Amino acid sequence: MLKGEPVRVLGAMSGTSLDGVDAAVLTTDGERILGFGESRFRPYSTEEQAILRAALGKWEGAEVAAAADLTLTAHAEALSGFEDVDLVGFHGQTVAHDPAGRGTLQLGDGAALADVLGLPVVWDFRSADVRLGGQGAPLAPFYHFALAKWIGADAPLAFLNLGGVGNLTWVDPGKDRPEAEGALLAFDTGPANAPINDLMQERRREPFDRDGALAATGQVVDGALELFLDEGYFLKVPPKSLDRNDFSLMLDLVRELGDADAAATMTAMSAAAVMQGMQFCPRPPGRVLVTGGGRQNPVMMEMLAAGLDCPVEPVEAVGLDGDMLEAQAFAFLAARVARGLPTSGPATTGVRALVGGGTISTPGGA
Numbered sequence: 001m002l003k004g005e006p007v008r009v010l011g012a013m014s015g016t017s018l019d020g021v022d023a024a025v026l027t028t029d030g031e032r033i034l035g036f037g038e039s040r041f042r043p044y045s046t047e048e049q050a051i052l053r054a055a056l057g058k059w060e061g062a063e064v065a066a067a068a069d070l071t072l073t074a075h076a077e078a079l080s081g082f083e084d085v086d087l088v089g090f091h092g093q094t095v096a097h098d099p100a101g102r103g104t105l106q107l108g109d110g111a112a113l114a115d116v117l118g119l120p121v122v123w124d125f126r127s128a129d130v131r132l133g134g135q136g137a138p139l140a141p142f143y144h145f146a147l148a149k150w151i152g153a154d155a156p157l158a159f160l161n162l163g164g165v166g167n168l169t170w171v172d173p174g175k176d177r178p179e180a181e182g183a184l185l186a187f188d189t190g191p192a193n194a195p196i197n198d199l200m201q202e203r204r205r206e207p208f209d210r211d212g213a214l215a216a217t218g219q220v221v222d223g224a225l226e227l228f229l230d231e232g233y234f235l236k237v238p239p240k241s242l243d244r245n246d247f248s249l250m251l252d253l254v255r256e257l258g259d260a261d262a263a264a265t266m267t268a269m270s271a272a273a274v275m276q277g278m279q280f281c282p283r284p285p286g287r288v289l290v291t292g293g294g295r296q297n298p299v300m301m302e303m304l305a306a307g308l309d310c311p312v313e314p315v316e317a318v319g320l321d322g323d324m325l326e327a328q329a330f331a332f333l334a335a336r337v338a339r340g341l342p343t344s345g346p347a348t349t350g351v352r353a354l355v356g357g358g359t360i361s362t363p364g365g366a
Contacts, residue, residue, distance in 0.1 A: 007086040013330055
C-alpha cells in the first residue's frame with residue numbers, strides 16, 4: 001500500500017468504441033492531480049476490432065478467449081517503454097455488463113501484465129462494486145472531482161464522456177472530497193458513439209462517422225427519435241448503467257432510412273439521451289465539459305449546445321486532454337486502490353457503501 005506520497009502511475013483504457021488502447025501517465029497521490037505525463041495510443045486494426053466485436057455480449061467461449069489474448073497483447077504493447085513508472089492501472093476490455101444479473105466482464109489478466117511489464121498492476125476495478133450491489137459504472141467520477149479541483153472550478157459543472165456509451169458526472173467542487181455527501185452524481189446517459197460506429201461499419205465498412213461528415217448531410221427523422229426516447233431507461237432515476245449493446249434497437253429504428261438520415265438521426269438520439277439525463281442533476285451545471293470521441297463530432301456538439309442551457313465545450317477548453325482522460329482516470333483510481341481509498345460510492349454507482357475496487361498484482365506474484 002502507498003502511504004500518500006506522489007507516484008507516477010500509468011493508466012490504460014480500452015473502451016466500448018473499440019478504437020484502441022489509450023495509455024497515459026499521471027502524477028498523483030490518489031487525492032490530488034499533481035501533473036500530467038506522456039501518453040500513447042495503440043489503435044486496433046480492422047481484424048482486431050472484428051475479434052473484439054465477436055466477443056461482445058458473451059461471458060465465455062472461444063470468442064472471449066481470443067479477445068482476452070488480444071487484450072493482453074495490445075495492452076502490453078501500449079504500456080511498454082514508459083520510464084519512471086511506479087504503478088499501472090489496467091481497466092481491460094469490457095465485453096459484457098449486466099450488474100443486476102451475471103455481473104460485469106472486463107477481459108485482461110492483470111497478473112500476466114504485471115509479469116510482462118515488471119511493474120505492479122491494479123486491475124479488475126468493477127467487480128467489487130457489483131458484488132456490493134453497485135452498477136460497477138461509471139468509475140471515472142472520483143477522477144472528475146479531482147479534475148474540477150485542478151481547473152479551479154468554483155461552481156457545479158458536469159463532465160460528459162461520449163465514448164461508446166455516454167456518461168455524465170455532476171460535480172460540486174465546493175466539497176472537500178469526492179466521497180462527501182452531495183459532491184457527485186454520476187450515471188450512464190445512454191448510447192453515444194457505439195451504435196453510430198456499428199451503423200458505419202454495417203453500411204459503409206468504415207469504423208466511425210469522421211467529423212460527423214455523414215450526419216451533417218442528413219435529416220433527423222423525428223418519428224424514429226420519439227420512439228427512441230420512449231425507452232424506459234430515460235425515466236429511471238440514477239445511478240444507472242448500460243451495456244454497450246443495450247440500445248441495439250437504434251439500428252432497427254433507422255433500418256429503412258438512407259445512410260445520411262440514419263447517421264443524423266442516431267446522432268440526435270445520442271444527444272437527446274444526454275438532454276434527458278440532465279433533469280437528474282441536483283442543480284443545473286454552469287458548464288458541460290465533453291471528453292471522449294464524441295467531442296470531435298461537430299454535429300453532436302452542435303446538437304448538445306442547442307439543447308442544453310449552459311455552455312458545452314470540449315475539455316481542451318480548460319487545458320485537458322480528452323483523448324487520454326479515461327486512461328488518466330484509471331491511473332488515478334489505481335493510486336487510490338494502492339492507498340486503500342474508495343473508488344466509488346452510492347452517488348456514482350449505487351453501491352450500498354463506499355468501496356475501493358481493484359486487485360493489485362505484482363511481478364512474479366510476490
